[in-house]
Amino acid sequence: MFSADAPHFRILRLLRDEGPVSRAELGDRLGLTRPRLLSEVERLIASGIIVEAGMAASRGGRRSTLVEIQPNLRFAAVDLGASSIDIEITNGRLEPVAAFHEVADIRSGPRAILQRVNDMLAKAKVEGAFERLDGIGIGVPGPVSFRDGVPVSPPIMPGWDRHPVRELLAREHGCPVVVDNDVNIMAIGERHGGVAHSVDDFLFVKIGTGVGCGIHLGGGVYRGVDGCAGDIGHIQVDANGPVCSCGNTGCLEAVFSGSALARDALLAARSGESPALAERLAAADSGELTARDVAEGAAEGDVVCIRLIREGGRRVGGVLAALVSFANPSMIVIGGGLAQLGHVLLAEIRSVVYRRSLPLATGNLPVVLSELGSRAGVAGAAVLASDLAFEQAS
Amino acid sequence: MFSADAPHFRILRLLRDEGPVSRAELGDRLGLTRPRLLSEVERLIASGIIVEAGMAASRGGRRSTLVEIQPNLRFAAVDLGASSIDIEITNGRLEPVAAFHEVADIRSGPRAILQRVNDMLAKAKVEGAFERLDGIGIGVPGPVSFRDGVPVSPPIMPGWDRHPVRELLAREHGCPVVVDNDVNIMAIGERHGGVAHSVDDFLFVKIGTGVGCGIHLGGGVYRGVDGCAGDIGHIQVDANGPVCSCGNTGCLEAVFSGSALARDALLAARSGESPALAERLAAADSGELTARDVAEGAAEGDVVCIRLIREGGRRVGGVLAALVSFANPSMIVIGGGLAQLGHVLLAEIRSVVYRRSLPLATGNLPVVLSELGSRAGVAGAAVLASDLAFEQAS
16 A cells, blocks of 8 residues: 655654654665755655754764654544544654543444544544644454455444445545554554564464454555455364354354453353352452453462463464464564463463474564553554555655 | 566566567556667667567557567476476476476485486486576475575475575576475466466465465465465364374374375275275285375265365365465465365365355355466476566566
8 A cells, every 4th residue: 555665655654763863864774865865855844744853963074954753743543442442642753642542332333433433533632632633543343445444344343334434534534544454453553663563474463352363464464355364263263162253163262252251251150160250250240250350360370260261372372373384474462352361371372382383483483462452553553544644745 | 576666577577478569568568658668678689588579560650569588588497396306498488398207206305306407407408498598496395495595494305404406506507596385386377377367365275295385465475484384284173183294193284185195095995995995906006095096986986085085175174264264365276186186175175165264255265276287386486487587687
């Protein structure tokens, strides 16, 4: 989508990611001739997207003027989850200037949810987070046609199929809008400012209510022919396993995910098999248990909690071992809500991946937890929004 | 590796794939301005890599001169298998001018095998297939560092680890050489002249002595960080399955592959369970059975043969269903020796893939047999050789 080689795009990305840089250094860093660089910089200054920012330290000879991204640039990063809306407003360097979180059911449909998004953005504006937006990036929990900016047959988003999300937001806010899958934006976030910083080929595995995978290959997200690449939650891991929401049996996310773990924890609490979970269930007003209860139980040494996590890790590890054999990535990042299960989960995943994949593929393969946690999505959405705005600045 | 946008590269590829074209049409097709096109063409004519080829039919106005790839250009395409060497000499349009096949054990080591390759090339030269070579493409049955032109920790190629295959062949023959994995070159072959013609995102699954996958994404082969992407033969499909050559249990290729099928067929023949196989074993001098025996038995209606093929197809289908969920390709091509099991195998693979993957990913997903068969490897090696030679023609 982005013509990553265009000089103006490379200049803007460098200033976004590194802050004020002198013209001289810009030319050196980007391998541009001085006349070419100067004409590009003048054009970007004239368009208002970059500004001068004082003098650089001397490198010997004449001092060079610093340039930087226009400080008033504002991007909106929106992360729609199955049950939440997260929005960050960032400046041109992708530093958050405001953040908002609301509980919302994606099944309320596109009109209701996009109205909520617009209301949250209106609130941000009133509070002074921005005067106008220069770009919006939005992630949704389902397959997306990246080219068309619409969700495509998203299983958990009734009413959203081919809803013109990009067009509606662009019209409402008068700025470029980019729509992507929620796991893809998390992968992009981790690559820009997290544990996968500058790693070209990695898998970002989100284990939340569902399970999905962001595939970052050759420096970009691979989205597949229909926008549903990375849909690993429906890989079968147990032919005799529980029935999945998709209608098949034994899918990974039917066996291990936020909802599967809540189900298994409730069973273990009710049967009295796990004292730690029974105690938490008695104290819970909701009558439900979550991954946090299991994590706490495991930390206290409750064997059922530890077993639930290890069995889940073994299932995830089995799928990842297959994907490592297939894709030969240079890193695997584990994120999403269940990443809070921490090192018990991670140790089990690692053990299966390292045992089951070939040594050549695992010799230098870190399997690590997400650094950005619940911020990964908005961080990636801001990167996409700025990339699009910068590209269109030509 | 290849700067696919360079005008000279695009001109040469077009002439390679379509034959003589007029200057006027070249400019139109490639979107080049007339002065740019003319200067590129003159430069390529001066370098001898293209030549004039008479007048084009009139398009109204002045007739344009045809140009074509130099007819004397010669590429050598080499496909090293576990037990064979296939070589094709092609002209600049990748039409075969000579083909050679010899039985050879890759475990003889790099010196012996590359000597055989050189001997076969010397024979081709004596027979008049070429005077000098303009490029060599070679595929080997193991992981390759594409950048370095060397095999990397190849499991079934003792002695080949980091052997300087590219350097040695380049020195011997005085031409550019490109080394790749054997399944990757098969995928490239099918894309250039086979069933995946011009398809950008597809998987080529080779089921031969072992099992591997060529991953063609976004118009190019994806090779992974260590050159071992696509190594799907070692994905576990049965935790209680047979021990694999890699030391793990229940790998796909330990359960279904040329060698696994030969093993299972021999058992079924000896036990008398399969009359068709028992009969063939009695007639076989070697005391062994092959996939061909199973295919013939199935064609005669032998239930054990049919069951062996269907069970294998189910295993392959299970792995491919997972890969479809992960990679969301637009086509799957089944090749390698076991593709001769034909439609019984294909039907079973399709049935599992279509049942187990999400409808969005399988709605338009053809699962088809290779068109090029045993020629896929040399066809792809020739494409790589010519791409490299054309790139270096700048």
